[in-house]
Amino acid sequence: xxxxVWTPNFTIGSFVFGETFYGYNADNGQGSLxxxxxxxxxxxxxxxxxxxxxxxxxxxxxxxxxxRSQSLAWDYVQIGSSRKFYYTDASIGYxxxxxxxxxxxxxxxxxxxxxxxxxVRFRKVDRYFYMRLGQPTSESNHTALNGANxxxxxxxxxxxxxxxxxxEGDLTVTPTLFRYNPDQEQMRxxxxxxxMTSSSSTRFDPARPATKITFSESSNLSQGVAGxxxxxxxxxxxxxxYMGVYTDGGTGPGSLISGRNWNPGFxxxxxxxxxxxxxxxxxxxxLWRISAPTIGxxxxxxxxxxxxxxxxxxxxxxxxVTNYTGGTILSDLEYGQNDxxxxxxxxxxxxxxxxxxxxxxxxRGTTSYFFAxxxxxxxxxxxxxFQYTVPYLQPETSITATYxxxxxxxxxxxxxxxxxxxxxxxxxINGSGNxxxxxxxxxxTVSDLPPATQTRTYEVWALLLTDRGGAGTLVDTGVTYxxxxxxxxxxxxxxDFQDVYNAATSTTYTSSVVLSGIDxxxxxxxxxxxxxGTGQISDDNVNFGSTVGNLVNGDTLYVRATSASTSSTTVxxxxxxxxxxxxxxxxxxxxxxxxxxxxxxxxxxxxxxxSGNSTVFSPDYRYTNxxxxxxxxxxxxxxxxxxxxxxxGDPTKAAVLLLTSGSYTISxxxxxxxxxxxxxxxxxxxxxxxxxxxx
Amino acid sequence: xxxxxxxxxxxxxxxxxxxTEQLEGSAIISNGFGSSITGVNSSDVILVTLDFxxxxxxxxxxxxxxxxxxxxxxxxENGAAVGVKYIRLAKxxxxxRTESYGLQVKNSSGVLVFDSRAFxxxxxxxxxxxxxxxxxxxxxxxxxxxxxxxYVSINHGYYSDATDYFSGLVFANxxxxxxxxxxxxxxxxxxxxxxxxxxNMGDILEGSTW
Numbered sequence: 024x025x026x027x028v029w030t031p032n033f034t035i036g037s038f039v040f041g042e043t044f045y046g047y048n049a050d051n052g053q054g055s056l057x058x059x060x061x062x063x064x065x066x067x068x069x070x071x072x073x074x075x076x077x078x079x080x081x082x083x084x085x086x087x088x089x090x091r092s093q094s095l096a097w098d099y100v101q102i103g104s105s106r107k108f109y110y111t112d113a114s115i116g117y118x119x120x121x122x123x124x125x126x127x128x129x130x131x132x133x134x135x136x137x138x139x140x141x142x143v144r145f146r147k148v149d150r151y152f153y154m155r156l157g158q159p160t161s162e163s164n165h166t167a168l169n170g171a172n173x174x175x176x177x178x179x180x181x182x183x184x185x186x187x188x189x190x191e192g193d194l195t196v197t198p199t200l201f202r203y204n205p206d207q208e209q210m211r212x213x214x215x216x217x218x219m220t221s222s223s224s225t226r227f228d229p230a231r232p233a234t235k236i237t238f239s240e241s242s243n244l245s246q247g248v249a250g251x252x253x254x255x256x257x258x259x260x261x262x263x264x265y266m267g268v269y270t271d272g273g274t275g276p277g278s279l280i281s282g283r284n285w286n287p288g289f290x291x292x293x294x295x296x297x298x299x300x301x302x303x304x305x306x307x308x309x310l311w312r313i314s315a316p317t318i319g320x321x322x323x324x325x326x327x328x329x330x331x332x333x334x335x336x337x338x339x340x341x342x343x344v345t346n347y348t349g350g351t352i353l354s355d356l357e358y359g360q361n362d363x364x365x366x367x368x369x370x371x372x373x374x375x376x377x378x379x380x381x382x383x384x385x386x387r388g389t390t391s392y393f394f395a396x397x398x399x400x401x402x403x404x405x406x407x408x409f410q411y412t413v414p415y416l417q418p419e420t421s422i423t424a425t426y427x428x429x430x431x432x433x434x435x436x437x438x439x440x441x442x443x444x445x446x447x448x449x450x451x452i453n454g455s456g457n458x459x460x461x462x463x464x465x466x467x468t469v470s471d472l473p474p475a476t477q478t479r480t481y482e483v484w485a486l487l488l489t490d491r492g493g494a495g496t497l498v499d500t501g502v503t504y505x506x507x508x509x510x511x512x513x514x515x516x517x518x519d520f521q522d523v524y525n526a527a528t529s530t531t532y533t534s535s536v537v538l539s540g541i542d543x544x545x546x547x548x549x550x551x552x553x554x555x556g557t558g559q560i561s562d563d564n565v566n567f568g569s570t571v572g573n574l575v576n577g578d579t580l581y582v583r584a585t586s587a588s589t590s591s592t593t594v595x596x597x598x599x600x601x602x603x604x605x606x607x608x609x610x611x612x613x614x615x616x617x618x619x620x621x622x623x624x625x626x627x628x629x630x631x632x633x634s635g636n637s638t639v640f641s642p643d644y645r646y647t648n649x650x651x652x653x654x655x656x657x658x659x660x661x662x663x664x665x666x667x668x669x670x671x672g673d674p675t676k677a678a679v680l681l682l683t684s685g686s687y688t689i690s691x692x693x694x695x696x697x698x699x700x701x702x703x704x705x706x707x708x709x710x711x712x713x714x715x716x717x718x
Numbered sequence: 719x720x721x722x723x724x725x726x727x728x729x730x731x732x733x734x735x736x737x738t739e740q741l742e743g744s745a746i747i748s749n750g751f752g753s754s755i756t757g758v759n760s761s762d763v764i765l766v767t768l769d770f771x772x773x774x775x776x777x778x779x780x781x782x783x784x785x786x787x788x789x790x791x792x793x794x795e796n797g798a799a800v801g802v803k804y805i806r807l808a809k810x811x812x813x814x815r816t817e818s819y820g821l822q823v824k825n826s827s828g829v830l831v832f833d834s835r836a837f838x839x840x841x842x843x844x845x846x847x848x849x850x851x852x853x854x855x856x857x858x859x860x861x862x863x864x865x866x867x868x869y870v871s872i873n874h875g876y877y878s879d880a881t882d883y884f885s886g887l888v889f890a891n892x893x894x895x896x897x898x899x900x901x902x903x904x905x906x907x908x909x910x911x912x913x914x915x916x917x918n919m920g921d922i923l924e925g926s927t928w
Contacts, residue, residue, distance in 0.1 A: 640834060641727070678921030715847075717923075
């Protein structure tokens, strides 16, 4: 809205000069107000009788009519204390009109004019007012209202005006007058002096100095932009005068800034010859320093992509520039991005700085610095860098895993309830492996099944791939499920502990077997029974007990028991592995029983190795010698002659093997170093014998 | 002993004694798997065994011997050939030796009683007896001898279809009658079809290779 806005002219009333107008003492000339009023011949009253709140900063009352008189000097229009001389047409302005301000005019004797019209107009009127026009009823009662017309003029809100104005004369002032101080954030003021100097003898009215400064950029008036040109308008300058704008000299004008001559022409008042007059004018220049915005956050949308756009959200726009209507100008708010905490080059636009709203494409996991700045009229203020790393999207972990079925080597689990179809689910065991996977809801065939009859817990891990915005790392959903194999335990192959015969009494014997034929499921061994309670088993030959678990193919199972305290007694320890059993028997020796042969242990004597460095003869080994071999042919009941065989009487050193060649009964009769054979049958018998020495 | 070589191992086990003419060393001259052995000398000690894979669960295999000259056939109680793992232990003099190194010991009669080269004849250098069963130790009716896969002497083995006489070993695997392990079986059929079990007449030896 333009600043120099006046209301329309409101016609207060019209009148006709007549005899009721009283004459004027022309000799009295100009004088005080009372003098004028006392001697005026005719006139009218225009009185502002009420203000309904509010105010205006200028009232202009204009008289139009033929009121010419014989003497220019004595014809005038006066409002309050302000008077203007005129001929046929005159207007005067009056500031800060208050209630009941008197409008009057004086006219000399024998006026030429016969009628006139009084109009008023206002500026900065925000309420309504009343005015009335009257005529003096007598010479001494010129203030009385007679036949007044009372009208209401409501201009509330229609014609706002903000600044004073003048009517004539422009003077452009050097713009450097108003200096911009970027360190000041508050409104500042500059004082200039407007001096008007009369160069002639024409009259100059000191009551009406130049009172207005109008910036050439009217739209920026209230902003007081540094360097903007402005215009000073003189008021009531109606003669050939010089008006200049000076810097503030403290008590008066300082240096001349700009000036001009102009002569608005006749009519007008004139000041005394060579009279100068100065008037201080306060130019209120509102200089706002802009400040940088503040970035409150940087956000990214949930887009399943590695490259996403980010949005810069300001927590503060910074301080901008307030225009005359109270709004804020932030037309130059921009955003930038950099890999380091350094703003992009200032005053650079295009791909570096973007206007609001601004978007930047950034790779997830990459740290960038974001900036916001405000530009205004050459000034740039940039925010601190806002460090932001576009986060990876997290895989959806709120899922349900439900076991479905199993085959011989696999099982099926169903993933449900996940809210997106981008997460890949992987089945793991104890945090490792990948036994099956899928993306989103659905079933997974898991390439694993626990051993027969056993239960295994499976874990569901989640993965959001990088091309879907994730970090590409596995995340434990915490969701598990269990599968119990319906397969049956298989194995082991039958096993046989080497039994002990001819055992010493009350001696602990140990035997072992290597288990085979076990399927993938580990088995458990138990001591099913122990005839004397001493039977125990072990898988390490160290720790013995009644049970050994986790037996798999190739494991060695040990059994031990203590032989009986009496001869010819068998101690039985029955060992069971998944239904397969064997009894470990320890039989103590008797006169007719067999016996174990102690092995040799020595670190001396003869030891031989072959070319392959394998031991072929050692004191640890029993070496077999053939002592005697031959045939026998015995009649029924006959006994052979003695056959020499050193040591054959000691069963721990030698033995006699008979080669059976028929159905008969031969007995061997051993002595210390020989033996005989006896045919116990009722028919002849023959065969071979071999006597061996092994100890 | 005024000359010669006498070697004893730990526990005073006599190993070599060149002064005792009756002692002639032995070693494994052959071993393997089969249902017969050829070249068997009368002084050879034959040991056989079977392990689980060869004996199905719930059954047994009987191994007897039919001797024809130097050939021994392994037959079951029904006369069918039975493959077994066997070891043939022979005198040192039976070996063919070509190496020019080693240790030889002869007795006073010039008989070679020890030759270290003999131990290289087979993949198993030597054999030692671990357990003995004297004559009469077994009744003949599936008497337990050893665990499966243990070599047991079978010089006593015999099979005669004509006399229904069987003497040998039984390798049993969870068999309802024989149980599990190596058993001694020696029996004949009498009138009425019943069996008579016969005890072992000579020693039965059980041992292992080294």
